[in-house]
Amino acid sequence: MSRDELLSMLESRGGGGKIVTGEELARALGVSRVAVWKAINALREDGYAIESVKARGYRFLSRNDVLSEASIRRGLKPRFPGGRIEVLKTIDSTNAFMKRMDLSAAEEWLVVVADGQTAGRGRKNRPFYSRPGEGLYMSLLLKPDLPPDETRFLTICAGLAVCGTLERVCRLESRIKWVNDVYCNGKKLCGILTEGAVSVEQQRMSHVVVGIGLNTGAVDEEVGDIATSVQQATGRRPDRSLLAAEILNRMESLCLELAGGHKKKLLDEYRDRQLVIGRTVQVMTGTETFRALATGIDDEGALIVENETGRIRLSAEEVSLKLN
Numbered sequence: 001m002s003r004d005e006l007l008s009m010l011e012s013r014g015g016g017g018k019i020v021t022g023e024e025l026a027r028a029l030g031v032s033r034v035a036v037w038k039a040i041n042a043l044r045e046d047g048y049a050i051e052s053v054k055a056r057g058y059r060f061l062s063r064n065d066v067l068s069e070a071s072i073r074r075g076l077k078p079r080f081p082g083g084r085i086e087v088l089k090t091i092d093s094t095n096a097f098m099k100r101m102d103l104s105a106a107e108e109w110l111v112v113v114a115d116g117q118t119a120g121r122g123r124k125n126r127p128f129y130s131r132p133g134e135g136l137y138m139s140l141l142l143k144p145d146l147p148p149d150e151t152r153f154l155t156i157c158a159g160l161a162v163c164g165t166l167e168r169v170c171r172l173e174s175r176i177k178w179v180n181d182v183y184c185n186g187k188k189l190c191g192i193l194t195e196g197a198v199s200v201e202q203q204r205m206s207h208v209v210v211g212i213g214l215n216t217g218a219v220d221e222e223v224g225d226i227a228t229s230v231q232q233a234t235g236r237r238p239d240r241s242l243l244a245a246e247i248l249n250r251m252e253s254l255c256l257e258l259a260g261g262h263k264k265k266l267l268d269e270y271r272d273r274q275l276v277i278g279r280t281v282q283v284m285t286g287t288e289t290f291r292a293l294a295t296g297i298d299d300e301g302a303l304i305v306e307n308e309t310g311r312i313r314l315s316a317e318e319v320s321l322k323l324n
Contacts, residue, residue: 003046004070005029006039010050010060011074021057065133065216067115067240075245080252082109082140090116090132094139095193095211103141103197103207109252110141113244120213121193128191134217134229136240140248142208142255148198151208152301152315153258155180155194156270158210161250162190163273169246170230170238175275178294178303182214183275187228190214212247216240263299271297281305283314 009025022033029036040050040058046068049061069085076082084107091097094112096119101110116132130137142154159176166172166182166189174184182190196208215229216238231237257266271277276294283290283305292305292312303314 003039003043004068006036007043007048007068007070008074010043010058011071019053019057019059024057065237065240067113067136067244071239071241072111072113072244072248075242075249077249077252080109080248082111082248083107085111085113088112088114090114090118092119093117093121093130093211094137095121095195095209098139098141098209099195103209106141106207108141108143109248111138111244111248112140113138117213128213129220129223129227130213131218131220134215134219136212136214136216136243136247138213138244138247139209139211140251142210144205144208144255145259146205147203148196148205150300151194151196151205152179153263153266154208154210154255155192156266156301157251157254157258158192158194158212160254160266160269160273161247162192162212162214164250165243165246166230169243170234170236172230172233174273176270176273177275178297179301184228184233187226188215189228189230189233210251214243216243267297267299267301270301276303283312 006025006029009028010020022036025036026033044050047066051059051061053059067087069087072085072087088097091114094114094117098110098112114137117130117137120128120130120137144154146153159180159182162182163174163176166174172184174182174189177183180192180194181188191213193211194208195211197206198204215227217229217231219227219229219232254266274297277296279294280291281294283292290307292307294303294305296304298304298313305312305314
């Protein structure tokens, strides 16, 4: 008997606050009641809220928010193509951890999830606060048949997957600040970092790592004026394993649309969810800073802005934006 098997049974048979007896668990798992008791205690040490009801059994409490491979897998659709899901405690960053692997030999849709990060980062190595237990920090490996200049579509897919998940699971409306930040109530809720390697011979992407950092619980005071979380926006802490599974489900569906040539459909939804269109933004290119009006997203996912000098096309690789 593994702890994941016990956890799965507690969730399925003890859902909704129902009590499941130690005898029932032992019989179903083919072990002794003492073995069940020891495994229950081990799950509690991992952070699961499991109540012992005297002379009756165990109750799996609804306030559980512990990341586990078993919990994530239960939320995945049967068609989900990935195999390996690695759930870690606290690491430097999920993207960095994944990039230390031999990704040429790794299976596509490899997933790494962490409870916390000590060196979470966004674009241009900006820090991303990643306290243990207060967010969903996840990276997934893709091996798309895309030229390098189209990898921004994977970032677009990730943003759409996060927004769709927040709506379905948390009943929370969110918007995308071009190109890779998800916002709620004027504050950053989620950051997305896409990093890849190019096959020089084929001029195609050999692999892409998509990192997603979603604030779910408390927000650090240092960024409280610019960042928010699911808990702050809704008053409730979400089930992070359920969020991870739904993001992966949606990402897989969106990537299938991309592979099927349905860029227009993806871009139309991306435009609908944009936060910047019609607003004045500050553009920082690395060599200059200027203000402009964001007027649209073109058919390649680039941002179109206009100022007194005329119409300017901006790509994800060359600018950062600050909303007024």
